[in-house]
Amino acid sequence: MTRLTHPTLTSAMSLDSTSLNSNTAPSETATELPNSETDPTLQVRFKSQGGKLLLMLPPEPANGPAAIPWGEVWEQLKHRLSAGERFWQPQTVVYLLTRDRLVDARQLQEIADALALADLQLKRVYTRRRQTAVAAATAGYSVEQHTPVAHLNQPSPRSGTPLDEPLYLQSTIRSGVEIRHAGTVVILGDVNPGGQIVAEGDIVIWGRLKGLAHAGSKGNVDCRIMALHMQPTQLRIADKVARPPETPPAEYLPEVAYIGGSGIRIAPAQDFARWLAKH
Template sequence: MTSDSEQQSIVSTASPTTSPVDCNSQVRLKSEGDRILLILPPTAEMTDTVTWSDLWESFKHRLNGGSRFWQPQSPVHLMGGDQLLDGLKLQAIADGLGEVELQLVRIYTSRRQTAVAAVTAGYSVEQQSLTYSLSQTPAEPVQILADPLYLQMTVRSGVEIRHPGTIVILGDLNPGGAVIATGDILVWGTLRGVAHAGAQGNRACRIMALKMEATQLRIADAVARSPETPPTQFYPEVAYVTPEGIRIARASDFSKTHLLLNS
């Protein structure tokens, strides 16, 4: 009998004619507070004979056949690493977890395609370059600057996107949605949610939007909230940090003054 804090691994159920799954390439579950970490093995640790189907079928058997150490409806954070997951695979994972009363809520991944697929499916996402081991947790910082993340979608309420680089959204950021970037944030649409640029402390980062109605803007450690009285006219605007705090300027004026002065 294992305790709640102990790691749970898949037990191979291979038949005599099937090769067992290598223990180094198994999916693992780890209890962490009130959430469950679902940790996928790095692709480098998967042998040529182990397919995604083999891995997932073995995992589903473990979910349905072993003792359950979690509470019903516990949130699951998927540590995807460098596994390439499309919408169908993410749906299969969510369905398998749902069968045992677990709820997939957040995806950690180092693959841009996986991040886009996860956000499109409505999950909160953190794109990272770090491959997690069983002893690591999502709280450990990542200092690697990634390429920009481009998303063509509306970020809905309840969705949080984290990326160690610049985020470009061709769409709206709705109230209740949050975007956190190590670099800049550009919303080619209406920004009504929470936007945090320069999340690792870079006060030179900026937030840009065609229509700025943010619930909260953050750049590094500086914070600004939307005014109580909304403006009557909207223009493309840029939020940036000054010694007095965050300021917002019309994009046309910002490009003529600020960019030229700093060139």
């Protein structure tokens, strides 16, 4: 990975065609499995979609009917896991859809423990609530804070559509954990090798970036990736891809990656700030 030391910023990082392993967000059209109820607003449900096992919690809307209390949700989950013939294979991965429901760290742990007793493994959390996304990421689960489930399969927003508010996480992103957000992502901590951050906006790592970072994931070429210690396994901005060189630099400084010319470039933060002020 070529580091730039002059504010003219003329050197480009090498491009690479390796694709990002992304997960398609689940939808309400999944095939419902046995022992599920038909009213999605009242019941905990298991569904199957594309080989995935989805656990869908009843929503907690800000307006309208009163939300189902957590105690009842918990009892429904235990009933679903114990009732009837089990339809999953051992160690099946579960994708949790919390929708509008606020789920804290304790409740997430209770869900994970209950699933483990049933030989299921909680892997990823889809949520519309920022607090739930933070709790899940802190607990070490892959997270996607997304738009309403009913719209997940619709086309991507047009260019210029406002991004979601930034997602702030004070946590180390461990190997195997992926964070996805329709806005800017700010990590107060490290991103370890094997960790992934995918954002439609910018990515700011107040720590060491050693995993994969993909900014402007919907095609925004003006997005940037910033880190105090830039040592990624791969960088992506919009459709551009770059990998680091085999020989690391002698010293790591705060740096900024951005698209310039025909590819991704990287520069010390102070030089980039000077360059930006002139353009």
